[in-house]
Amino acid sequence: MKVEAIDLFFLQVPDFDPLRDPVKDTLLVRVRAGQYVGWGECEAAPLVSLMAFVTPDSHSTCRSVSASILGQRLEDPSDIARITSLVQQGCANLLQMPHAFSGVEMALWDLLGKKRQEPVYRLFGDAAVFGKQPYVVVPFGTTPIETFTRIHKLHGRGIHAVKVGWGGFGHGDLKSDREQLSAAKEALGQNGRLFIDAAQVWKDDPAAANQYVPMLKEFAIEWLEEPFDPTALDAYATLSRTYGRHQIAAGENIHSVAEAKRLLSKSGIGIIQIDCGRVGGIGAAREIAGFAAHQNLGYVNHTYTSHLSLSASLHAFSNLPQFELCEYPMDETSLSWKICQDHLLLDSAGLVNVFDLPGLGVRMDIEAVRHYTQDLEISLSGKPVYRTPPLEDVS
Amino acid sequence: MKVEAIDLFFLQVPDFDPLRDPVKDTLLVRVRAGQYVGWGECEAAPLVSLMAFVTPDSHSTCRSVSASILGQRLEDPSDIARITSLVQQGCANLLQMPHAFSGVEMALWDLLGKKRQEPVYRLFGDAAVFGKQPYVVVPFGTTPIETFTRIHKLHGRGIHAVKVGWGGFGHGDLKSDREQLSAAKEALGQNGRLFIDAAQVWKDDPAAANQYVPMLKEFAIEWLEEPFDPTALDAYATLSRTYGRHQIAAGENIHSVAEAKRLLSKSGIGIIQIDCGRVGGIGAAREIAGFAAHQNLGYVNHTYTSHLSLSASLHAFSNLPQFELCEYPMDETSLSWKICQDHLLLDSAGLVNVFDLPGLGVRMDIEAVRHYTQDLEISLSGKPVYRTPPLEDVS
Numbered sequence: 001m002k003v004e005a006i007d008l009f010f011l012q013v014p015d016f017d018p019l020r021d022p023v024k025d026t027l028l029v030r031v032r033a034g035q036y037v038g039w040g041e042c043e044a045a046p047l048v049s050l051m052a053f054v055t056p057d058s059h060s061t062c063r064s065v066s067a068s069i070l071g072q073r074l075e076d077p078s079d080i081a082r083i084t085s086l087v088q089q090g091c092a093n094l095l096q097m098p099h100a101f102s103g104v105e106m107a108l109w110d111l112l113g114k115k116r117q118e119p120v121y122r123l124f125g126d127a128a129v130f131g132k133q134p135y136v137v138v139p140f141g142t143t144p145i146e147t148f149t150r151i152h153k154l155h156g157r158g159i160h161a162v163k164v165g166w167g168g169f170g171h172g173d174l175k176s177d178r179e180q181l182s183a184a185k186e187a188l189g190q191n192g193r194l195f196i197d198a199a200q201v202w203k204d205d206p207a208a209a210n211q212y213v214p215m216l217k218e219f220a221i222e223w224l225e226e227p228f229d230p231t232a233l234d235a236y237a238t239l240s241r242t243y244g245r246h247q248i249a250a251g252e253n254i255h256s257v258a259e260a261k262r263l264l265s266k267s268g269i270g271i272i273q274i275d276c277g278r279v280g281g282i283g284a285a286r287e288i289a290g291f292a293a294h295q296n297l298g299y300v301n302h303t304y305t306s307h308l309s310l311s312a313s314l315h316a317f318s319n320l321p322q323f324e325l326c327e328y329p330m331d332e333t334s335l336s337w338k339i340c341q342d343h344l345l346l347d348s349a350g351l352v353n354v355f356d357l358p359g360l361g362v363r364m365d366i367e368a369v370r371h372y373t374q375d376l377e378i379s380l381s382g383k384p385v386y387r388t389p390p391l392e393d394v395s
Numbered sequence: 396m397k398v399e400a401i402d403l404f405f406l407q408v409p410d411f412d413p414l415r416d417p418v419k420d421t422l423l424v425r426v427r428a429g430q431y432v433g434w435g436e437c438e439a440a441p442l443v444s445l446m447a448f449v450t451p452d453s454h455s456t457c458r459s460v461s462a463s464i465l466g467q468r469l470e471d472p473s474d475i476a477r478i479t480s481l482v483q484q485g486c487a488n489l490l491q492m493p494h495a496f497s498g499v500e501m502a503l504w505d506l507l508g509k510k511r512q513e514p515v516y517r518l519f520g521d522a523a524v525f526g527k528q529p530y531v532v533v534p535f536g537t538t539p540i541e542t543f544t545r546i547h548k549l550h551g552r553g554i555h556a557v558k559v560g561w562g563g564f565g566h567g568d569l570k571s572d573r574e575q576l577s578a579a580k581e582a583l584g585q586n587g588r589l590f591i592d593a594a595q596v597w598k599d600d601p602a603a604a605n606q607y608v609p610m611l612k613e614f615a616i617e618w619l620e621e622p623f624d625p626t627a628l629d630a631y632a633t634l635s636r637t638y639g640r641h642q643i644a645a646g647e648n649i650h651s652v653a654e655a656k657r658l659l660s661k662s663g664i665g666i667i668q669i670d671c672g673r674v675g676g677i678g679a680a681r682e683i684a685g686f687a688a689h690q691n692l693g694y695v696n697h698t699y700t701s702h703l704s705l706s707a708s709l710h711a712f713s714n715l716p717q718f719e720l721c722e723y724p725m726d727e728t729s730l731s732w733k734i735c736q737d738h739l740l741l742d743s744a745g746l747v748n749v750f751d752l753p754g755l756g757v758r759m760d761i762e763a764v765r766h767y768t769q770d771l772e773i774s775l776s777g778k779p780v781y782r783t784p785p786l787e788d789v790s
Contacts, residue, residue: 010775012451025453044457044488051446052491056407058420062439093439093673095650096447096491231653255490258626266661278488379772380405 001034001115003072003083006104007389008050011372013335022334026305028369029103030389031111033074038111039364041309042103043277047376049100052091054378054386061092065100077123080108084283098255098280105281106312106360113359120282120315120360129318131351133161134328135195137304140167144183151187154330158350161325162188163225165197172208174215181219195249197225204232206239213243223271223298225249233267240268249273252302256280260288264297271298273327276313277305285316289323299323306336307343310352311360314344318354326352338368366391396429396510398467398478401499402784403445406767408730417729421700423764424498425784426506428469433506434759436704437498438672442771444495447486449773449781456487460495472518475503479678493650493675500676501707501755508754515677515710516749524713526746528556529723530590532699535562539578546582549725553745556720557583558620560592567603569610576614590644592620599627601634608638618666618693620644628662635663644668647697651675655683659692666693668722671708672700680711684718694718701731702738705747706755709739713749721747733763761786 012025027046031038042049057063068086073079084105091097109120121129136159141147151162164184169177184194196216202208209227216224224247228235240248249271254260255278264272272292276285285301292299300323301313310329317323331337341363344352355361370391378386407420422441426433437444452458463481468474479500486492504515516524531554536542546557559579564572579589591611597603604622611619619642623630635643644666649655650673659667667687671680680696687694695718696708705724712718726732736758739747750756765786773781 023454025451045447045450045453045491047450048443048446048489048491051443052440055440055442056420058440059418093648094443095494096440096443099490253488374776377772377774381770 001036001074003031003033003069003074003108005032006030006053006066006069007032008053008386009369009373009388009391010046010050010376011335011339011369012374013372020333022331023305023336026335027103028339028364029107031104031107033111034115036111036115038107038109038114038359039308039362040103040106040110040281040312041277041305042099043275043305043309044099045096048096049103050376050386051378052094052096052100056380056385059093061090062094063090065091065094065097065104069104074108074112077112080105080112080283083108084280099278102277102279102281105283106276106309109282109312109315110359117358119354119356119358120312121318121354124286124315124319126319129354130321130324131347131349131353132314132318132326133193133324133350134159134326134330134346134352135161135163135193136328136330137163137197138184140164140169140180142167144179147180148183148187151184155187155189155192158346159330160188160191160350161193161195163195163197163327165199165225169196170198170201170212174211177212178215181215185219194219194221195223195225196221198227200226200229202227202235203229204235206235209235209239210242216243216247221247223247223249225273226252237268245270246298249298249300252278254279257284257287261291264292264295271300273300273302274316275302276316277309282312282316285313289317289320293320293322300325301327303327303329304336305329307340308360308362308364310344311354311362314352314354315360328352335372339365339372341365396431396469398426398428398464398469398503400427401425401448401461401464402427403448403781404764404768404783404786405441405445405771406730406734406764407769408767417726418700418731421730422498423734423759424502426499426502428506429510431506431510433502433504433509433754434703434757435498435501435505435676435707436672436700437494438670438700438704439494440491443491444498445771445781446773447489447491447495451775451780454488456485457489458485460486460489460492460499464499469503469507472507475500475507475678478503479675494673497672497674497676500678501671501704504677504707504710505754512753514749514751514753515707515755516713519681519710519714521714524749525716525719526742526744526748527709527713527721528719528745529554529721529725529741529747530556530558530588531723531725532558532592533579535559535564535575537562539574542575543578543582546579550582550584550587553741554725555583555586555745556588556590558590558592558722560594560620564591565593565596565603565607569606572607573610576610576616580614589614589616590618590620591616593622595621595624597622597630598624599630601630604630604634605637611638611642616642618642618644620668621647632663635665640665641693644693644695647673649674652679652682656686659687659690666695668695668697669711670697671711672704677707677711680708684712684715688715688717695720696722698722698724699731700724702735703755703757703759705739706749706757709747709749710755723747730767734760734767736760
């Protein structure tokens, strides 16, 4: 069979309120080939990625993403590798490509799995997969009590690992930051696991980060994420010497395998966090996970979108038991949660497992997708370049 | 004054023929502040960059490019640095940003120069500027005679430096490749200077490149451009040891200062080629040129677009006399040539100089811009997000 259509849906919360809604928008990708349909999701900047699919070709290294995919043979995994390579060549001068392609790559795996009646990990040849302990992202509350309450609620739902951050953390008020961490730790209880996202608060200043090291040790923080700007490699190296490489994490913005390998090889970062919807899809994420394993470094997914994306992320590293955590979106009020019918729920041991179902194993909730889908029209010289496709004929 | 408007124009050759037209399309940016207007040009993928300006904001590190520019104070050069920093923060997850921002950055300098009645290089504090010897890009002909004829014609117009490439060069037929170089050298005459763009023909194989080294030396090729894929850093390092670092050039696809510094520091590349319309504008290009000078390495512009872009490129390194070459687009039949009223023509010594005029010193040919401008409409939920703005009120 051949790739016959790439349909794009721009979804947006109609009356978005940043205080209420954790996610504002997304770009869903539906691929059709033969009698099959596959779904994927792109992070971030939905409309810019959408335009990367539908733009007329510019010069020979600046073609649309679709141009290298539509009409291509899709029978086995090597076809997806070949399509990836075609897209990389045709879009060498289209910066948005990795974000746009990630969603279609997921959809190609989903579709091929459905055709072969196999979960995606099997298409990669994995004999066994391993459950991951979920950690949930929790912004600090405005008070320690609010932080406690947020985490305690999750604890009651079986979540024993939490990543905290933001809310002014790291700006130098050590007393107040200590109270926040203390509240978080208390809410998690005895076996709780705590991580911090520093959200680049110390820019390029390792001394500012260093003064927090005793506190990080006191609360047994398992990793510190993005203490510095992504380009502050010297600061990363310095902190790595005092704090330990295996407790420094970064990488969510990475959008190529080469960039990820460089980050793991040339910096003081010990855990790489890869967003499957940004890095180029499951194949790219998987190559990075394999590289991290080979270097005895850490790997974890970065997922702030739907359980379709979460499923794609897990198929990239469920074969590697040493990477035993996963970032786990569980906000049931979000657009991201609602657009899926199926969610990767915790098993009896509190772990998250890939579905043993064809493809990614997640059915979209078409009514919810319809609810959020926006009417978009792009026309050039009076001719339509893009118009939101109908959802009705979806299987 | 404040930045009041960013107007975007998508230009396309109406009946594009790749055999006839060297350029298919472009994105022009017009910025307005107070009574002033500035112009800039983005490379590449015009519609994708256009969408990066007009998209509604997604999350906090994924805002539109415009959101961080419109309404900002624009009185002196530090405002442009501040705006650049705001855009980098607001668009940390908008991959297309550097290509989109490059054009508006040029336009901000153009506008500020017009207000101050000073050329852009003076806004950077340069006391003196130096002319550059132009080299022109010439694809090999299908026969050595055709190559000779193409270059001989340029020679008659005062061009004594040429960069050749493509047409199957480097695929292993050394005899035929030798004949092509011989024809090029003959057409250029005694003081001719010859460069080769290998267009990544040897992928990651230094041995394939190495067999060409005797020929490159025989014809005194001054540099070999992009012998390998951009990620094949080991191949670059190997060739660098046999052929010499100062004769290996690359970098046209670079889109950040950090990436450029890394390429110059960690690879076997001795000459960096920077496209001002891709790298983030004049400020970014200038920082890279300064870094290259400091490391005793080479710098040259990559310009395949209009003389507006050429002017912007030159303001980034005209202060540095050691970088004595410039890539020079001179195809008068191209869209790129026609959209400008003013062109940077060769002086009596055969050199190209920046205009000593306010801003970038290049007036757009509004009739030509109108001829190529396409009607584009983007609407979301029935409301217009973008519509090609009128050209009439341009100054």
